[in-house]
Amino acid sequence: MDMVKLTIDGKPVEVEKDTTILKAAKLIGIDIPTLCYFQLKDMNIENRPGGCRICVVEVVGRRNLAPACSTNVAKDMVVNTHSIRVLNARRTVLELILSDHPAECLTCAKSGNCELQTMAQQLGVRELPYQGEQSTYRKDTSPAIIRDVDKCILCRRCEMMCNDVQTVGALSAVNRGFMAVVAPAFEMNLEKSPCTYCGQCVSVCPTGALTEVDHSRNVINSLADPSKTVVVQTAPAVRAALGEEFGLDPGTLVTGKMVAALRRLGFDYVFDTDFAADLTIMEEGSELLDRLTRYLKGDKQVKLPILTSCCPGWVNFFEHNFPELMDVPSTAKSPQQMFGPIAKEYFGKKLGIDRKNMIVVSIMPCLAKKYECQRDEFKVNGDPDVNYSLSTRELAHLIKLANIDFNSLPDEDFDNPLGESTGAAVIFANTGGVIEAACRTAYELYTGKKLEKVEFNELRGLENVRHATLDFDGLPINIGIAHGLGNARKLLEDVQAGKSQFHAIEIMACPGGCIGGGGQPFHHGDSEVIKQRAAAIYREDAGKPIRKSHENPFIIKLYEEFLGKPLGEKSHHLLHTHYFDKSKGTYIE
Amino acid sequence: MAKIKLSEKKIEELKEVCKSFNNDKGELINVLHKAQSIFGYLPAELQEVIAKELNVSVAHVYGVVTFYSFFTMTPKGEHPISICLGTACYVRGAEKVLEEFKRVLKIQVGETSADGKFSLSCLRCVGACGLAPVVLVGEKVYGRVSPEGVKDIVAEYGN
Amino acid sequence: MEKIKSLTDLKNLQEKLNSKTGLSNRSDNAGENIRVKVAMATCGIASGAKEVMEVFIEEFTKRNIDAVVTQTGCMGYCYAEPTVEITKPGNEPITFGYVDVKKASRIIDKYVLNNELVDGIIPVNYETIDNK
């Protein structure tokens, strides 16, 4: 390895030759401020347009200032990161950015989480000497995401996420110069675009230009309405991240406190999406087994691989991009949407509550869920199975609004019957988790043998595309896993070309799976946060007394009392869905 | 955005254009040039077809179209008038000529007259600095244009 | 056209082009003919060089004058476009500026036929690489 010696702020440092000044400085405790630069190290995601120019530093002998994020070190380089020249330039550049940014901090959804705000504080901007015209654009509200691009600072992170990482292509830099901005084609609404609502653009936006649609007010109103029974379900990934909003370390599990908080917020029943995840395994796992068995018997009609369908961003993605593969994914609804009808048609009916009087709220790490619960096929006479989907961030906001001191809450348990879940359901939050959970059940159902070691370590990890071959008692089962839609596209293209060797493929739209979802607390590019959440999820699984979905006693009871058998008629009606070709969609009417 | 509804024939023609560039997305700008020369402008529909043929996102195509000043999404007038605002023309009074065109045609830069006859745009240097200030009507170049001469130029095209 | 297959071929072709028979087909040296070159770069054309060139061709045909009329690039005298360079056998080339359609006829009358100069001659104001 070629090493290079240089000096930064008078301190000598020796680094590998292709290191940037930014990274070299970090090694010796010098944090050069950045704005457009963004990195999720463990997912190979990097945004380095060199555009904001906040990270400029002085390199002795160089004519102009150098952007630390995209300038490599060189032998005997002498770098100064805080000379008068640098400080003046850096502050002036920030003043310029602020001069084209609405001064709406007090009412901005991103206030407190805004990287631009933090930067202004950090650099001590106290007035704006350069003022003038501000670029303004139309506001755009979609079912999940709000674009207020007046606040866009053109860091291009969202564009990178949408195109390079997710290959969705909903956003692009458009126009030029002062009017340049990131937008969908023809600057139309996001709703007209192939946007999947994965929310990754929101999760990386440094400002309030991209935010989620906020449903917390609707939820507050429902809770205040005595005629409504309000039921809440919490997705597995939420419990591993919610604590971050209250200053707890990433990876702190707050399941019990979360339940307690929800109860104090006034929800009538605090249930768990994990229950529905177990249910998903029953249906999806059975479908896998069914297709597999038929395939092994030589049925040429059967479609393999089977693709998971719990992720609404992913569903949107293949509806837009791979309409010809619509019969390949499992028809099983996502856990959120399985929960809805079970709550309203089973639990509600048992209690004698009319579905109109039951409000189902979901707490999700996800923004696509906001869209998913509004899909027409998930409504009965206009009444949605799931009324509102809140993000982890919105829940934290609700808790704060209700004056609840989260950290001092006692741990409480979910309500029954829809609160009971297994370890298999918990790991739905991580990439590889759904397929692992499915395999735990499928193995036992297929082989009739007890699975001694429930952890399939070969399915875990953060590599973009993973594959493993599992031994189902002599039958090799090929599993493919992708997280991030760009990675999914690669697997899909193989399926399309008939080259796929897999029996089953799990796909999650977000990096890391739901733990890295668009509705989670902002990780600000720290992939360690995502790793800690993943670890917490596996800890939660390990601590569960039951770790296979088919062993969940309430699931067994649900089938006995209500559903009959997996893939049965009732299941088909309530728990399965179909897909729509959205590739023909056009921006213009 | 209203749909103009391209005829099947036009769409086929457009697809042929894309094909002639091997549907290579690297040729996007060449394709757009060709498309604009055929259709006169680049309406949204057309960009959607091109995006599909070249297998790129529509947003990408739009991003490229809006980056380059040569590309336009609005139909130009029957006689597009361009005033050169290059430096040589500027110092020889091109601004006054532009003002006069705006006054005579009662349109702003980037607009098309109500009867669709004239549209007004500015450009930077056609390289005929010796004739500054220079005005183009369609492909025809008018040199040494004075504000007084503006009316005559417009009159040539029957207005 | 047969492809040029070697440097020798290229040199032979050049020699041929510069020989007497070659010259008659060339625009930069007309040999025995009167030769007219019209500067037809963008600014020339914009100033009416095309029309001027047509006049020369028409008039020469009409009056049965043996002459070669060709286009060439920018001569650099943008202020005096259209510009036309005329070479009569045995004479230095002369460049006329501000040549409009009327003046083109006058140049034929006066200079081409009678060796009289007309106003608007542009003196060559540059040096170029020696052509051998």
Added chain:
Amino acid sequence: MAKIKFHFLVCGGAGCQAAKSEAILKNFQDVIMERKLETEIQVIKTGCFGFCGDGPIVKMMPDNTFYTKVTPEDCAEIIEQHIVKGIKVSRLLYQDSGNHENGSGFKTRGLHKKQIRIALRNCGFINPENIEDYIARDGYQALGKVLTELTPEATIEILKKSGLRGRGGGGFPTGLKWEITRNVKADQKYVVCNADEGDPGAFMDRSVLEGDPHTVLEAMAINGYSTGADKGVVYIRAEYPLAIERLKIAMKQAREYGLLGNDILGTGFNFDIEIRYGAGAFVCGEETALIHSMEGLRGEPTVKPPFPSESGFLGKPTNVNNVETYANIPAIFLKGAEWFAGIGTEKSKGTKVFALAGKINNVGLIEVPMGITLREVIYEIGGGIKNDRKFKAVQTGGPSGGMLTEKDLDTPIDYDNLIAAGSMMGSGGMIVMDEDDCMVAMAKFYLEFTVEESCGKCSPCRIGNKRLFEMLEKVTKGQAIMEDLDKLRNLSNVIKDTSLCGLGQTSPNPVLSSMDNFYHEYLEHVGDKKCRAGNCKSLMQYIILAENCIGCTLCARNCPVDAIAGERKQAHLIDQEKCIKCGACMDKCKFNAIFIK
């Protein structure tokens, strides 16, 4: 009809006219009439000889005698001596001072010339649509020589020795650039010709492509051979239809003649060229932006390194040179590196083509040796300032450059001197300004251009230039305060210091340069609310001088906004609120009753 025996060619260039050439013409005519020589002598008014320092000039034909500094009083003597007696008037004879000895190899006809044409050597000589014209003038001989006699390394060595620097603006040594590309190992390399001439007021590249397209093709092939590329791309402005047309014809002919394609001249060297079109983005003059544009993307620049020579078009090593740079190259190989290096100054070799425009008599394309002074360019070649106004400044380098003033008139023009003077060579636009041009308005003009052409990728350029423009607008409207001038300077410096690419790094130059040279004009705009050039409309008023106004009503009738009121035969008055300062009234007034305050 008697044949004319003598022609007197009297310089009628605007520069000489100022120096009494009209009177000379008249005197000649008078003497000729007097002596009844009108059938033998014809007096002709000519264009500029490009030697105005010695003007007015009279050339006697057919004997090619040059008389310099001729006065009207000399006319009789010239006719008496030269024509009647056949003796030349020795005191007026042109003397070559020998100060500008350009070495051998130049055609000199009569007067010593200020211009030397290397890049433009064939422009205006050959038919650009006929490859044989080019071949007859040594076309493709340089390529032949390189392919048969020189290794790629030796080729680059010659180019390095010639001292040729990039003519696109930056002035990077061309040979060195080639060498860097050559030294990168790759399975595929490209050479690119940057013909996206976007500097408003520059048209040398267009002229070369329209007048001599083969020279560019030949040079690109030489470039391909020495860097190891077999593909070339010309990136050309779509706004240049004629240049594109001629380039296409040239490419077709070169292929037919086997001078592009496989096994060129039987040497086994393969090279072909394709065209990609620009679409109206000045920033695409920047190499990385140009390459993105060639790839079908938005023409946004990226941070260098990596340089295109390492990773360029389609990720492959790419050598980008501009048209004028290429146009010099065949000549260098034909005449040798030493010959080329013998022209110009110590660090800037050869010639530079300038598009001379603005308030100058001889607007045109000129090619001058490096080291020539601005004074020579303006007053000799350019024939001086139009309408005999007072010279104020020359803008070089376009939106990236700066103003050169009176004090720079005798500075030899080369890359380094221009930078030292606060401007730059740029691509070769040279705009002459006179006392009627407001320097603040000029800076604003360039900033308006930059704002329009900024790609928007980096914040200092995207927002900073907009703010600069807005502040300049305040100055020209008389709304600025003194503090704004300090802000202008700080902001300019920060934009230069922090912008991503060359566009932003140079865009404040017109502001800084005009502030350095014409700070008093800024002060006047801000402090006195005055524009001395009478250029800034907001700062001027049209006033009717009551004692001169006879009340003819002509002005009132011509006012487009009815801002002039007054009874017939009474002094009129302009309503300053309504007045749009179009100047129509002043143009119409026959009694000098309207003036600008």
